[in-house]
Amino acid sequence: MTDLATLGQRIRHYRGSANLTLDQLGATVGIAGSQLSLMENGRREPRLSVLQSIAAALKVEVSDLLDPAPPSPRAAMEIELERLQRSAVYAGLGLPVIRPSRTMSDETLEAMVGLHHELARRAREAIATPEEARRANTELRQYMRTQNNYLPAIEELAQEQLRAVGHATGALTHRSVNLMAKRLGFELIYVSDLPHSTRSVTDLENGRIYLPPASIPGGHGLRSMALQALAHRLLEHHEPESYAEFLRQRLEINYFAAACLMPLKQSVDFLGKAKSDKNLAVEDFRDAFGVTHEAAALRFTNLATTHLGMTVHFLRVGEDGALYKGYENDGLNLPTDVTGSTEGQIVCRHWAARRAFERTNRTTEFYQYTDAPTGTYWCSTQIGTAASSEEFSITFGVPFADAKWFRGRETTFRQQSKCPDPSCCRRPSQELSQRWSHKAWASARMHAHVLSPLPSGTFPGVDDTELYDFLEAHSES
Known part of the structure; x- marks a missing residue:
């Protein structure tokens, strides 16, 4: 799939290579130059017939225009800037959207993209706290209560995937899970050195899903983790921009795995x-x-x-x-x-x-x-x-x-039970209180997670440095 921004950049790239203006190319394919400009800026999707005419006029194949890769490093930065400016973090600032012009230098564009990435990183860091996690989790729990904990769209998605690999009855086998992965273009690989903050890692570039070598007896854990990783792709999840989105994605992948198993x-x-x-x-x-x-x-x-x-x-x-x-x-x-x-x-x-x-x-x-x-x-x-x-x-x-x-x-x-009435079980009896009050001193056992902030990487709770070191080490194997 090619997004409109990339498609527009590729049309502009090949138009520039052909030394044609917007009006010249528009006249050749029978549309106004202003309409072609909207397409190049990713604001309008061209019909297939128009796309074929554009490809013919530029002496390229339609597949060249539909290639999902940006046509140049400069175009890649422009596409990234547009994506970042659509984020909720930037929209919340109330600032105008900047359209990079041809006169804007690569250094300026690179600086703007870098600032946006830093803004997103700081936003993730600000929300990577136990307090934010509890708040977001409470909202999600209350929402699922209104749904009776039932998500029919994910139920149907799970049934489609099971039908596609021929699973009808009995416990879901590892073979069926492997077939589901292959249909999506992924290979399941079991390794012993996963980053300590992850349960699985998906290498999108090389089509690999890394899982631990052993899990819960019976294989439920490995099947479930593989299904959760596949669910991210099937549900078209993007990198979470908030803790609430991260928790929603996690709930959805867990639900999908359960609906398959x-x-x-x-x-x-x-x-x-x-x-x-x-x-x-x-x-x-x-x-x-x-x-x-x-x-x-x-x-x-x-x-x-x-x-x-x-x-x-x-x-x-x-x-x-x-x-x-x-x-x-x-x-x-x-x-x-x-x-x-x-x-x-x-x-x-x-x-x-x-x-x-x-x-x-x-x-x-x-x-x-x-x-x-x-x-x-x-x-x-x-x-x-x-x-x-x-x-x-x-x-x-x-x-x-x-x-x-x-x-x-x-x-x-x-x-x-009379809880939440404190007299139910939260207060000691009057007799014991009189016997021991101010006559004892206990050293409290502190749970480590109470004071520990979550690692503030791309995904809450995951250390980016450790994650990228792992991917780099395995990409060459």
């Missing part, structure tokens, strides 16, 4: 059958498609409201009680800070997400009913272990009325 029709058929049998279980859904428990629970939230007619909630909670991921459209009162952010907030001690850590046997599902201020909920919780060896819990839950569809509904475990 657990395809819509097969998933809805499977869950619908289990619901009719009153035997819904996240662990069965997980095993049917060969994915992780967390992936299955999250995918369940995509489909539950739109296709199964039930509201749900999902939690990933650390062993310290901190909420790392959360979604709800069933009214469960997730803990939030003053900005509305849930990340890092401590969930109620009486919720299943924390009570599950108290069990000796953690290999099976833990079921619990919880009476909360907004209603009674049934929850299913599974304990997992992260690569850092720290444990976490994955909870999937529904309001009491929908518990009848799930295995484990007969549980007798029941807790009462």
Whole structure:
């Protein structure tokens, strides 16, 4: 695909080589010179018949005009300047758009492009903070709640890709993922020296996607990471200009990967059958498609409201009680800070997400009913272990009325939660307060991420120097 700016530059380049003015070329092809000027400036797209006439008049092929490469280093800078001036960062300054003239020197043009790049870099640096990340993530979570966590356009895109490689039933194989990559012109390469701040790296110039050599048992991790990298290309993502855009892109690629690993029709058929049998279980859904428990629970939230007619909630909670991921459209009162952010907030001690850590046997599902201020909920919780060896819990839950569809509904475990009322579990009892107040001193364990700014590269959280060194080292291999 050739953008209009590049097409216009190539027309101008070949017109200059032919020593023709705008009016002279326009008269030859039967259009006004002013109309041709709009085309050269990337403001009007020529019809194919006009493009063929222009190519004939300039004694070149149409393919020469449609070549996506800028015709000269000068043209490349002019195209880049135009692109940068269309960015939200520059538009927010309220300054006029500068059109480079023929009399503008290359040095001036290069300086202007450099200033724009520095402006964009400083804007990224300003937003690469935990506060900005939480604000943007809160807005995205609230938006997805209005969509019932369901994105039909990405569902259809995933189905198209699966049909194209002939996948119909069963767990998605590595071979199918490789075929999807080849259709997009990419080769999957597994390396042991990925930049520490990346999960995968896509080399657009050489058509390579670099992945780690090993991941989650069963291969879910490698398949998922490859699908996420492919999703960037399929969804036509550009370099993010804000943290909100970065998070939206990340959500979309995760959604695409899940929709490929657990395809819509097969998933809805499977869950619908289990619901009719009153035997819904996240662990069965997980095993049917060969994915992780967390992936299955999250995918369940995509489909539950739109296709199964039930509201749900999902939690990933650390062993310290901190909420790392959360979604709800069933009214469960997730803990939030003053900005509305849930990340890092401590969930109620009486919720299943924390009570599950108290069990000796953690290999099976833990079921619990919880009476909360907004209603009674049934929850299913599974304990997992992260690569850092720290444990976490994955909870999937529904309001009491929908518990009848799930295995484990007969549980007798029941807790009462009054959170966010501090008297529920956030304050020690009066007896213990009187016994120990001002008689102890604890050294707090500080989480490193609290004070650590994110690397301020092209992509939030990724070190550009490390990334480019990696690409350079592998481009010659």
